[in-house]
Amino acid sequence: MQRYELAGADAVRAMQELVQRTWSPRSRLHVGDVAWERAVNSGRRGDTWRTAFWEDGGQVVAWGWAEPDHLSLVVDPGRAEVAGDVINWFQDLHPDGACSVLEDETQLVDALEKAGYQADDEAPFFTHHRIELSDLGTPVVPDGFMLRHAKPDEVQKRAAAHRAAWSDLGPSKVTDEDMAAVMSTWPYESELDWVVEAPNGEFAATALIWHDKVHGIGLVEPVGCAPAYRRQGLAAAVNLAALHALRDAGAKAAMVCPRGDDAYPTARALYQSIGFRPGARSKLYVRR
Template sequence: MMLRPVQMTEYAGREGLADMQELVQRTWSPTSRLHLGDLAWERASNASRSAGSWRTAVWRDGGQVVAWGWLEQPGHLLMTIDPARPELADVVVRWFRETAEGEQLAAGVLETEQHLLDALVSAGFRRDDAAPYFTHHWISLDALDKPVVPDGLSVRPVRADEAAKRAAVHRAAWSDVQPSKMSEESMATVMSTWPYRSELDWVVENEAGEFVASALIWLDEQHQVGLVEPVGVATAYRRRGLGQVVNLAALHALREAGGTRAVVCPRGDDGYPQARALYQSIGFQPGSRTLHLLLG
């Protein structure tokens, strides 16, 4: 049987997210690198800072999206290919090599995405095992511990009018190495991006009304799987168990919303073991890891 020719559409900037999410959700399995929440968070939270340099290409067979490639950085490729059309991986990698800028081209896949890995290796990419990597961690929602909130603090979901405070706690938690650029505008973009749900965006609040920890979960209703992304605790409130508290509260809310399991993707190497230790203390179990590949 001859396959019909596919049609490519290229996007610049923020466009193309819905097409990308459509394919990710339709083809998702536990062996997939990306959850539709990954795309929602990465593209919404970075839209005001990075969208000007983004290049995205989407391939369609008729009206159905069957492949896409995204230069999330000028020389770094993320892609999703319908497993039923593995030959398109070669097409996307070729587009990447013709389009990308920079002296060193790189790509990231999950080790279980063999159809993507084969295309990259055939094009001359090699594994960089010295690079940081991430490990998918999984938890079933049928036997969650209850969060124990320390005295003087409370835990609750975010309200729609609290983008400024929600951005502030993100900055307080993610400014260790360099100042976070999360603004109220960027957080408002996140909160307006499908499939964001405020009832799955949880915070720990102190007596002064400040948010001091947060955990956001993105629910794929079709697969009943929630992605935990991101989680943070303000530096002044660390080592008090608030990472566990806010995660467990959000996971309970995910179960109430119809989720049956959750996935989170912390660093798997020993360069930053703290996040992995937190999730494993809650009950997440490690699964597949990501691979970083370089051209040449």
């Protein structure tokens, strides 16, 4: 067994390769989760990250991402014993850190509890939702608005739309450079990055889907609608348009992971209104 650390684009692809090879409906992470989180945050936070890989026989069987006092990890289900090695590595860095897993990832839950972590039942959590693409509703927008996918040369408009949608609780830190990194990270496809264009040319709402073509499932991450354009059905419409494009690209299903706790119900209600159905939830484990 060999352990080593990587950074930058090499780390992202190595992380995604293991996620894709081991993905199932019981997995917390999709290749799109890795793409979005690493790309959109790397310019501002990447220097605080450490990412370690465990390789056996030339194949990566586990990785851990410390960012910095929270652990994300993926472990090949056939090598569940390596989860303890990942957790020990993280504990050496952050003895009092935390880790989120899906409740269905029982091998990771067992490893965390063995290492002294306890579930924080009061912490916010996320619920995996799934929709089959065989029977989608029809997206509808008001007169003067237009549904279309973003273009590769619209980085600045795309970044501005994200900032407008995600600045309710404080200014969004996503820069044009951050969005450029997202749009250049595999498996981003502009044909699956949908927008509602307002009559004045602004992007009023957006929905990005990451397509795992091996498993035929897309991840919706993120979705947003600028406050000035809300309550017109634009978020639902842009989601449905992106899902239709995903189906046309050959996918069979899509997933999305909104907050599941009652402190933030709006996104969950939106997705369920267009046909997503809830499944397993995430749980935060802490070691004090």
